[in-house]
Amino acid sequence: MNINADIASTYLFTNKKLTLVAVMGVLLGMSIYIFMNSMLVGFDRTSSESIFKSTAHIRVYKDDILSKPLHQTEGSTSVIINPKVVPASNTIINPNEVVSLIKKNPDVTIVTPQVSATIFYNVGKTQIAGMAIGVIPSEADMMFNIKSTIVEGDFDKMQGNTNAIAIGSGVAEKLSLKINDNINITSSKGVNRNLKVAAIFKTNNSVIDKSKSYINITTAQQLLQENNTYVTDINVNVRDPEKAAKVAPVLTNLTGYKSEGWKEANESLMAAFRMRKIVITFVSYTILIVAGFGIYNILNMTVSQKINDIAILKAMGFKGHDVIRIFLTQALSIGVMGVVSGMIMAAILVTLLKRVYIGGDIGFFPIDYELSKFIQGAIVGMVITFFAGYLPARKAAQVDPVSIFRK
Amino acid sequence: MNILETKNISKYFHDPVEFQVLKNISFTVGKGEFLSMIGKSGSGKSTLLYILSTMDTEYQGQLMIDGQIVTGQSNDQLAAMRNQKIGFVFQFHYLLPEFSCLKNIMIPALKLGKYSTKEIESKAYDKLKLLGLEDQALKPASKLSGGQQQRVAIARALINDPLMIMCDEPTGNLDSKNTAIVFDIFKELTSQLGQTIIAVTHDDEFAKNSDRIIEMKDGEIV
Ligand SMILES: Nc1ncnc2c1ncn2[C@@H]1O[C@H](COP(=O)(O)OP(=O)(O)OP(=O)(O)O)[C@@H](O)[C@H]1O
Ligand SMILES: [Mg+2]
Numbered sequence: 001m002n003i004n005a006d007i008a009s010t011y012l013f014t015n016k017k018l019t020l021v022a023v024m025g026v027l028l029g030m031s032i033y034i035f036m037n038s039m040l041v042g043f044d045r046t047s048s049e050s051i052f053k054s055t056a057h058i059r060v061y062k063d064d065i066l067s068k069p070l071h072q073t074e075g076s077t078s079v080i081i082n083p084k085v086v087p088a089s090n091t092i093i094n095p096n097e098v099v100s101l102i103k104k105n106p107d108v109t110i111v112t113p114q115v116s117a118t119i120f121y122n123v124g125k126t127q128i129a130g131m132a133i134g135v136i137p138s139e140a141d142m143m144f145n146i147k148s149t150i151v152e153g154d155f156d157k158m159q160g161n162t163n164a165i166a167i168g169s170g171v172a173e174k175l176s177l178k179i180n181d182n183i184n185i186t187s188s189k190g191v192n193r194n195l196k197v198a199a200i201f202k203t204n205n206s207v208i209d210k211s212k213s214y215i216n217i218t219t220a221q222q223l224l225q226e227n228n229t230y231v232t233d234i235n236v237n238v239r240d241p242e243k244a245a246k247v248a249p250v251l252t253n254l255t256g257y258k259s260e261g262w263k264e265a266n267e268s269l270m271a272a273f274r275m276r277k278i279v280i281t282f283v284s285y286t287i288l289i290v291a292g293f294g295i296y297n298i299l300n301m302t303v304s305q306k307i308n309d310i311a312i313l314k315a316m317g318f319k320g321h322d323v324i325r326i327f328l329t330q331a332l333s334i335g336v337m338g339v340v341s342g343m344i345m346a347a348i349l350v351t352l353l354k355r356v357y358i359g360g361d362i363g364f365f366p367i368d369y370e371l372s373k374f375i376q377g378a379i380v381g382m383v384i385t386f387f388a389g390y391l392p393a394r395k396a397a398q399v400d401p402v403s404i405f406r407k
Numbered sequence: 408m409n410i411l412e413t414k415n416i417s418k419y420f421h422d423p424v425e426f427q428v429l430k431n432i433s434f435t436v437g438k439g440e441f442l443s444m445i446g447k448s449g450s451g452k453s454t455l456l457y458i459l460s461t462m463d464t465e466y467q468g469q470l471m472i473d474g475q476i477v478t479g480q481s482n483d484q485l486a487a488m489r490n491q492k493i494g495f496v497f498q499f500h501y502l503l504p505e506f507s508c509l510k511n512i513m514i515p516a517l518k519l520g521k522y523s524t525k526e527i528e529s530k531a532y533d534k535l536k537l538l539g540l541e542d543q544a545l546k547p548a549s550k551l552s553g554g555q556q557q558r559v560a561i562a563r564a565l566i567n568d569p570l571m572i573m574c575d576e577p578t579g580n581l582d583s584k585n586t587a588i589v590f591d592i593f594k595e596l597t598s599q600l601g602q603t604i605i606a607v608t609h610d611d612e613f614a615k616n617s618d619r620i621i622e623m624k625d626g627e628i629v
């Protein structure tokens with residue numbers, strides 16, 4: 001072993017208590033950092049998962065257009081203008097063309113058209129207001145993973161069957177409907193249809209479960225008294241949901257229709273997410289930095305204690321960088337011990353919390369072993385350790401042996 | 408052959424008041440010489456010794472060691488030179504208390520890295536034997552008596568077979584018996600191994616028996 005490392009390890013092992021205190025500091029900082037950041041990943045994941053159950057990454061639709069004044073050339077007389085929404089149909093013209101155009105984008109994974117219709121579910125004289133989403137069942141399932149929420153029946157039976165409907169569990173309960181029962185619905189255009197319940201889904205979000213249903217897109221078009229090219233939305237999923245905001249403008253340019261990323265569409269929710277992220281990041285870094293101060297203090301103490309040793313070592317030919325190495329080795333050893341035990345501790349905490357049942361549409365506590373956060377924590381921990389160790393080490397290297405020998 | 412040579416070395420302290428500690432010191436030390444430096448307290452002996460040992464670089468004039476001008480060399484160069492060519496003994500032993508005596512002695516040699524750890528260990532044992540301490544080898548340095556600690560410090564100064572050994576009151580804390588032991592060792596080193604010793608001392612007996620005495624007074628050699 002190199003003599004510098006030898007001296008460093010002797011200092012570490014003869015001062016077990018100090019070493020232990022410093023390691024404990026890093027351990028706590030590290031484990032809480034990893035734990036909180038893993039929790040953040042878990043939160044974000046469940047949040048976006050629950051969003052993606054009913055929202056596509058990108059929604060392409062026809063936005064309302066405001067009327068524009070005629071005089072727009074410079075220098076022309078200004079006239080009183082009163083912009084209004086142009087009364088145009090909100091259908092996408094030639095949807096099949098648009099769909100195949102979008103499909104050519106390499107980032108896009110799924111493209112599927114959708115027609116939403118506000119409806120009433122009728123039972124005897126009572127009516128329940130709700131929303132029927134007209135979809136191509138197989139594509140909609142790929143996008144929203146509908147099958148994972150099915151509790152009764154078979155969603156596959158929806159495919160190509162314009163008389164089939166998949167209803168939420170709340171709707172089923174209120175209307176006491178079972179699989180293969182008939183249900184009568186009325187659209188806002190006054191169209192009445194009898195449909196057969198093919199599946200019942202349960203998302204654990206009671207608002208959705210009590211109002212939503214899936215029908216075939218053609219059925220929805222009929223309910224709205226429109227032809228089979230009537231499409232209000234085209235839903236698009238991309239490879240990386242985080243890139244949705246980048247792909248959306250590309251699609252806007254490509255199709256000429258408004259494309260909106262899921263984050264844009266859920267702006268207030270995203271603001272809450274960002275706030276959560278800021279708080280957790282701030283707290284976890286603060287804890288790590290406090291651990292860094294622990295190392296800094298303890299190393300400073302060691303340097304003061306060992307000032308005689310430093311003086312004689314320098315007299316005997318140890319260079320400034322040798323002294324730095326001695327104390328930096330100590331700091332980094334403390335760092336490595338703290339980081340490794342902190343990672344183990346974080347893994348234990350995650351294991352414990354993973355088993356806690358929360359309920360609702362969340363189920364178990366949304367936390368998992370996030371390898372990237374473990375690695376990130378280790379790197380940040382070591383960087384902080386490095387600086388916490390480097391400052392006292394540099395101070396030690398600058399000790400003037402003569403001033404010590406004179407005392 | 409001169410092992411050490413100074414030309415017009417002067418040094419000032421600026422704090423608390425401007426004060427010239429050393430005034431145009433010029434002298435030479437030959438190889439194998441046993442030199443004692445005496446003088447009243449405050450005459451500048453330690454200050455001069457720290458300059459000669461290259462630890463203090465803030466002075467005017469020129470210092471040559473082993474035929475090389477060391478004035479103006481970088482701290483790292485000087486450190487490497489000290490490691491190889493100069494051994495140190497102070498009034499206080501400055502042993503590393505957590506290390507065994509043997510390890511303390513080995514440290515300068517491990518730093519030099521010229522020999523394997525095994526060879527260094529056997530050399531360190533030889534030095535301990537020379538100072539009559541072989542039975543204390545594996546004790547921590549903090550568990551030895553003052554005289555024993557001082558002898559371990561001397562063994563440490565010898566481990567790299569330096570050209571020079573610089574001592575600031577090496578026997579200051581020792582009784583007459585231990586002083587005699589240390590003196591005999593120094594004598595032997597100079598006469599038989601050709602090593603040079605420069606020792607600042609307040610012990611007139613010690614000085615009288617050395618090869619040569621330099622007396623300092625108010626920053627000058629008299
Ligand atoms: N860091 C310093 N700043 C200012 N003056 C100093 C400093 N160190 C020493 N001196 C002064 O320099 C002079 C010489 O000091 P030095 O330690 O060399 O004396 P010395 O001959 O070794 O004395 P002693 O025999 O007591 O050890 C003294 O007057 C002392 O007060
Ligand atoms: Mg002195």
